[in-house]
Amino acid sequence: MLSNTGNFLLLINIFLSSLIIYSSFKCLKIKNNIIFKNIYQISLMQSTLVLMCFFTLIAAFVVSDFSLITVYQNSHSLKPLFYKISGTWGNHEGSLLLWVIILTIFSFLFLIFNRNHPKNYRLYTLIIQNFLILGFLFFIIFNSNPFSLISPIPKEGLGLNPILQDPALAIHPPLLYVGFVGSSIYFSAAMASMISNYSGRLFAQSIKSWVLISWAFQTLGILVGSIWAYYELGWGGFWFWDPVENASLLPWFAMTALLHSLLVLEKRNTLYFWTIILCLMTFTLSVTGTFLVRSGILNSVHTFANDPSRGIYILIFLSLMIFASIYFLFSKYKPTNDLINSNSKETFVLINNWFMMFYLVTVLLGTLYPIFTDAISNNKISVGPPFYNSVIIPVVIVFLFFMAIGPQAKWIKNKFSNLRSTLLILGGAIIINFAIVYFLKSYSLISNLILISSLFLIMSSIFDFFKKSRLSFPRIVSHLSFGFLILFIGLNHNFSVEKDFNLKLGEAKKIDDYEFALLDLKLSQENNYKAVVGKLEVNNSNTMKRRILYPEIRIYDNPQTLTYEASIETNFLGDHYLTMSNIDRSEYYNIKFQHKPLMIWIWISVLLLSFGGFLSLFKNAKNN
Amino acid sequence: MLPKKVKKRASLLAILLFTSVIGIFLILNALNKNILYFNSPTDIKINQDIDFDKKIRVGGMVKKDTLKIKDQEIRFIITDFKNEINVSFKGTIPNLFAEGKGVVAEGKLQDKKFFVADRILAKHDENYMPPELKNIMKENAK
Numbered sequence: 070m071l072s073n074t075g076n077f078l079l080l081i082n083i084f085l086s087s088l089i090i091y092s093s094f095k096c097l098k099i100k101n102n103i104i105f106k107n108i109y110q111i112s113l114m115q116s117t118l119v120l121m122c123f124f125t126l127i128a129a130f131v132v133s134d135f136s137l138i139t140v141y142q143n144s145h146s147l148k149p150l151f152y153k154i155s156g157t158w159g160n161h162e163g164s165l166l167l168w169v170i171i172l173t174i175f176s177f178l179f180l181i182f183n184r185n186h187p188k189n190y191r192l193y194t195l196i197i198q199n200f201l202i203l204g205f206l207f208f209i210i211f212n213s214n215p216f217s218l219i220s221p222i223p224k225e226g227l228g229l230n231p232i233l234q235d236p237a238l239a240i241h242p243p244l245l246y247v248g249f250v251g252s253s254i255y256f257s258a259a260m261a262s263m264i265s266n267y268s269g270r271l272f273a274q275s276i277k278s279w280v281l282i283s284w285a286f287q288t289l290g291i292l293v294g295s296i297w298a299y300y301e302l303g304w305g306g307f308w309f310w311d312p313v314e315n316a317s318l319l320p321w322f323a324m325t326a327l328l329h330s331l332l333v334l335e336k337r338n339t340l341y342f343w344t345i346i347l348c349l350m351t352f353t354l355s356v357t358g359t360f361l362v363r364s365g366i367l368n369s370v371h372t373f374a375n376d377p378s379r380g381i382y383i384l385i386f387l388s389l390m391i392f393a394s395i396y397f398l399f400s401k402y403k404p405t406n407d408l409i410n411s412n413s414k415e416t417f418v419l420i421n422n423w424f425m426m427f428y429l430v431t432v433l434l435g436t437l438y439p440i441f442t443d444a445i446s447n448n449k450i451s452v453g454p455p456f457y458n459s460v461i462i463p464v465v466i467v468f469l470f471f472m473a474i475g476p477q478a479k480w481i482k483n484k485f486s487n488l489r490s491t492l493l494i495l496g497g498a499i500i501i502n503f504a505i506v507y508f509l510k511s512y513s514l515i516s517n518l519i520l521i522s523s524l525f526l527i528m529s530s531i532f533d534f535f536k537k538s539r540l541s542f543p544r545i546v547s548h549l550s551f552g553f554l555i556l557f558i559g560l561n562h563n564f565s566v567e568k569d570f571n572l573k574l575g576e577a578k579k580i581d582d583y584e585f586a587l588l589d590l591k592l593s594q595e596n597n598y599k600a601v602v603g604k605l606e607v608n609n610s611n612t613m614k615r616r617i618l619y620p621e622i623r624i625y626d627n628p629q630t631l632t633y634e635a636s637i638e639t640n641f642l643g644d645h646y647l648t649m650s651n652i653d654r655s656e657y658y659n660i661k662f663q664h665k666p667l668m669i670w671i672w673i674s675v676l677l678l679s680f681g682g683f684l685s686l687f688k689n690a691k692n693n
Numbered sequence: 694m695l696p697k698k699v700k701k702r703a704s705l706l707a708i709l710l711f712t713s714v715i716g717i718f719l720i721l722n723a724l725n726k727n728i729l730y731f732n733s734p735t736d737i738k739i740n741q742d743i744d745f746d747k748k749i750r751v752g753g754m755v756k757k758d759t760l761k762i763k764d765q766e767i768r769f770i771i772t773d774f775k776n777e778i779n780v781s782f783k784g785t786i787p788n789l790f791a792e793g794k795g796v797v798a799e800g801k802l803q804d805k806k807f808f809v810a811d812r813i814l815a816k817h818d819e820n821y822m823p824p825e826l827k828n829i830m831k832e833n834a835k
Contacts, residue, residue, distance in 0.1 A: 304785070411701070423709075427716050434720055438728070449731035451750065453799075456727035460720055569784045570765045578764075622788060631788040650788040657762045659786040 071129045072137055075216035078122035082169075083206050085115040086199045093192045093199075102188045108195070109180065116177045119170050123157075126166060126215050130157045136222045139163060139215040145228035147597060155239030156229045161363060161379070162215035164242055165205065171250040172202045179254050179279065186267070186275050193261030194254070201253055204386050212382050231598065231625035231632055237297040241290060248287025249320045249355035254279050255327075259348035260393070263401040273335040273344070278689055280331060283351075284324045285682030291317050292675040303633035303648040305567070305663045307671065310457045315436045316358030319429060323351040326425035329418045336480055337415060341405060342398070343422075349394040354429075356387050366440055412483045417475030424468045431460050462515060469522035469555060472548060473529035476541065494532060498524035505560070519559040526552035543688055547681030554674035557667045566664040571657045584608040587658060588617075598625040600634070603649045607662065620649040620660075644668040729799060734776040737805060745802050751778060751810075752797040760792050771796060771808075782810040 089111050096105045129137050130153045133146040143160040144153055157163045176198040183191055209215070232238075255276045262272045294317065299307045308314065327347040333340045360366075364380025409415040435452045442448045474491065485491075502520040530549035533541070568580050577586035589604035601622045608615050621634035638645040643666035650659045731750045737743065756770040756777060766783045769792075780798055790796060790813060800810035 409705075411705070423712065430717070431720050434724060438724060442728075450728045451731065452724065452728055456723050459727065460723045464719075571762055571767070633788060648785070650786055650790075652762055652767065652786055653760055653791040655760075655762060659767075661785040 071125055071132075071134050072216045072218050075122055075125045075129075076210075076214070078118055078125065079206060079210055079214075079216070082115060082119055082122065082173075083203065083210070085111055085118065086203045086206065089115065089199050090196050090203075093196045097189060097192055104180075104188055104192065108192075112177045112180055112195070116174050119166075119173045123166055123170055126163055127154055127157050129216075130154060133226060135224070135226050136218055136220075137215065138217045138219045141219055141223050141226045143229050144226040145597075146225060148229060148234070149596070151236075151239065152229060152234045156233075158242050159229055159233045159238070162209070162213045164246075165209050165213050166215055167243065167246055168250050169202060169205050169209065171246050172198065172205065172253055175251055175254040175279070176202065176257075179258070182278075183275050186271065187265070189265040190258075190261050190267040190272075190275075193264050194257045197257035197260045198254060201257065204389075208382055208386070212379055228626075231623065231630045232301055234597075235297060235301055237293050238301075241293045241297060244286050244293055245290030245317060248283050248285075248290050248324075249317070249352075249358070251279065251283035251286065252320060252324065252351040252355055255283075255348045256352035256390075259345045260397055263345065263397045266401075268341050269338050270335055272341075273331050274693065276348070277331055277335065278686055278693075280324065280328055281682050281686040281689065284321075284328055285679045285686065287317070287321050287324060288675060288679035288682065291321065292672065292679065295675075296672060299668075300635050300637055301632075303635050303650075303661075305635070305646050305648070305661065305665065307668075310432075310435070310452075310454045312436050313362055315432050316362055318432055319354040319358055319436075320351050322425045322429040322432070323347055323354055326422045326429075327351060329421045329425075333415050333418050339405065339409065339415070340419075342402060346398065347422075349398075353387070353391055353394065356383065356390065360384060360387055361436070410482050412478070412485075414475070414478040414480045414483065417471065417478050420471050421475065424464065424471070427464060428461060431457065462519065465555060466515075466518045466522045469526045469552065472551070473522075473526040476533065476544060476548065477529075490532065491529070494528045495521075495525055497528055498522075513563075516559055516563050519555060523552045523556035523559060527556065540688075543681045543685035545681075546684060547678050550674045550677035550681065554671060554678065557670045557674060561665055561667050561671060564666045568662045569660070571652065571659050573656050573658070582609055582611045583662070584610065585660065585662065587660075598623045600624070601651070603658065605636075605647060605649070605660070607645065607647070616645060618645065618647040620647050622649060622651060639669055641669060642666065731797075733773040734771055734778040735773055737778060737802065738776045743802060743805070745804075748799060748801055750797055750799050751780070751808055752795070753777075755790070755792050755794060755796050757792050771798065778808050779806055780808045780810050782813060784811060784813070787813055 089108060092105055092108050092111065096108060126139075128134075129140050130144050131150065133140065133144055133153070135141045135144075139160060139162045143163075144156050148156070158167045176195060179198070180191060180195055258272070258276050258279075262268055291314075294314070295307045298309065298314075299305070327344065330340050330344050330347060334344045360380060360383040363383065364377065366380065409419070435456055438452055439450050442450050473494075498521045501524050502517055505520060506517065527549060530545050530552060534545050534549075537545075568583060568585075570578055570580065570585070572578060572585065572587045574587055574590055577584065579585075584607070586606045586608075587603060588606055591602045591604070593600045593602055601624075603620050603622075605618045605620065606615065607618060616638060618636040618638065620636040623632045623634055624630075625632065633648045633650060635646055635648045637647075643664060646663040646665055648661045651657075652659050729748055729750050731752060732740070733753055734751065737751070751771055753771040753773040756772045759768075759770040761768045766781055767786065768779065768781050770777050771780055772778075782798065782800075797814040798808065798810035799812040799814065800808060802808050
């Protein structure tokens with residue numbers, strides 16, 4: 070029953086999308102500036118129906134309707150309700166439906182919120198967006214239909230992968246999707262802008278809010294995913310340069326570059342084509358990331374069941390998108406007079422863009438390189454964190470300095486009148502850095518430079534805050550929190566302590582300043598898993614602090630899986646992190662203990678970073 | 694004399710080109726230094742010119758009854774059923790690490806028979822097998 074409803078709604082959506090494209094073309098033929106009423110109505114109906122379609126799927130998950138393959142493969146009747154619901158988008162088919170929802174709703178919202186822009190531009194955006202919607206709807210129906218039936222109907226589902234049964238991972242996909250699927254709307258708008266010759270300042274204004282929304286959500290999505298990886302995967306880090314993480318980072322770099330070049334387009338009416346390229350690039354990278362993750366070409370922590378036919382479909386779709394983008398770029402390209410003074414805010418924005426492209430290329434090459442070598446030479450290789458660290462960290466230092474100076478530059482022609490205060494701040498940053506190094510006793514050239522440059526950015530931003538009007542407040546928040554982010558990452562990295570060792574029950578061990586004892590092991594039976602809970606005493610002989618931590622090994626039933634559950638004691642100074650695993654069913658337990666200073670501040674910095682985006686969004690909405 | 698505008702544009706392009714070339718060079722250079730090659734014990738045996746300073750990955754099965762657990766290290770033998778190699782490892786051991794199961798270890802070769810690992814790759818479910826390993830198993834099955 071639910072399957073029929075779902076399929077029916079999908080088909081109606083295909084019909085509505087086609088209808089929108091058809092009526093938009095018809096409307097374009099009439100020479101006035103009014104969009105047919107029925108286009109609004111159909112668009113609203115389309116959004117409503119796609120939501121209903123999604124609710125149908127949620128309903129199927131909630132009542133555990135195992136006649137649907139997707140529900141059978143990803144749910145279980147004994148699973149808590151919350152995870153039944155979040156399981157809806159925790160799998161390939163359901164997440165594609167979420168994807169279409171965002172495409173559709175953004176399409177509708179863009180239509181109604183841009184009434185003061187010309188009809189042609191709005192209609193072309195709508196048309197292109199609906200082509201994207203159609204593309205994904207066909208993908209869903211022909212290849213990844215969440216409403217496909219299975220017979221005979223199984224009695225029980227296979228269950229959701231336990232590492233996905235987690236609150237952070239329940240909200241992670243929707244946040245991330247608003248980010249990178251949301252970027253589709255300015256992909257469409259950029260195409261429409263080229264087709265309808267609606268360029269320059271006004272175009273920049275029409276997409277600014279959307280870029281801000283997607284950027285802020287993308288940032289949040291990455292944050293939540295990262296927090297999840299930190300406590301759930303049990304490696305104790307927050308970023309692993311895993312292909313999937315990279316896939317979410319690539320569009321983020323493009324968006325960040327776009328966000329900045331959009332300012333130039335808005336204020337100075339130059340860099341139009343570069344901005345268009347960035348718009349197109351962002352969504353293209355989003356689809357590329359999806360292609361890499363879902364096709365199974367890359368291995369990663371995301372265990373989407375792989376299926377090469379999916380890859381081929383997305384690849385064809387991606388090629389069409391890229392081909393269309395390039396075609397329009399070349400046919401519409403006019404050399405413009407983008408003359409920019411070398412000492413001006415424009416230049417600094419371009420410098421930002423240069424860095425973003427550099428990061429983008431680095432991450433892209435690092436992610437794709439193993440695929441190429443495999444295809445060309447059949448050599449199996451992998452590219453790990455050392456590559457990214459050695460390329461990105463030195464460059465970040467220079468980047469932070471530009472990030473601190475750039476915002477103070479003036480448009481058109483700048484004069485550095487505040488050289489003295491800049492030097493003063495730099496001096497302050499260096500002094501603080503050495504104070505930190507002196508008190509905490511750790512030294513490496515790179516980490517010193519990282520601390521100095523991030524402190525420089527932080528202090529410059531604070532300085533700015535007192536000097537400038539409230540207008541640039543959102544920017545200051547984001548720049549400041551980025552400075553803090555790098556600072557905390559630097560401190561965290563430098564002063565982390567990690568100990569790995571093997572213990573038997575009742576055994577104690579002293580390593581450097583720490584003394585560990587495995588006091589107890591308990592078996593506990595929970596709702597949907599069994600757990601071995603360890604009781605570990607950690608004594609720090611330096612601070613005389615005694616901690617008891619309770620790491621777990623969980624054995625989930627459906628599907629049968631072993632997971633770690635890290636025991637983390639968090640406070641404002643740092644985290645104590647401990648995981649335990651049994652070594653091949655012997656009496657030995659492998660313990661990983663970490664002290665990670667200032668961990669919580671890393672999360673808070675990213676939260677503030679994204680908050681700056683939201684602030685800017687409200688400011689922008691207020692102004693228009 | 695070229696007009697000032699053209700000059701400016703040319704110098705901008707020159708800077709852009711220059712910095713980009715340097716950037717790409719840095720990236721490729723780092724890439725070359727930091728890629729990890731995947732080897733089976735047989736690969737290591739055959740290979741004549743091994744760079745012992747370079748990190749590599751070794752994959753295969755953990756040979757039965759070879760796991761020895763010590764204070765802060767474990768030792769075991771990785772086998773691809775043709776050749777084998779001794780491994781010593783300090784660090785976090787994934788829950789799914791077990792004798793008779795597949796494993797990928799990352800580290801440096803001390804000599805052709807002894808591998809010092811600093812990372813054992815985490816895997817998420819029992820059915821998962823790294824594609825590299827699958828290929829080895831397939832070849833051996835022939």
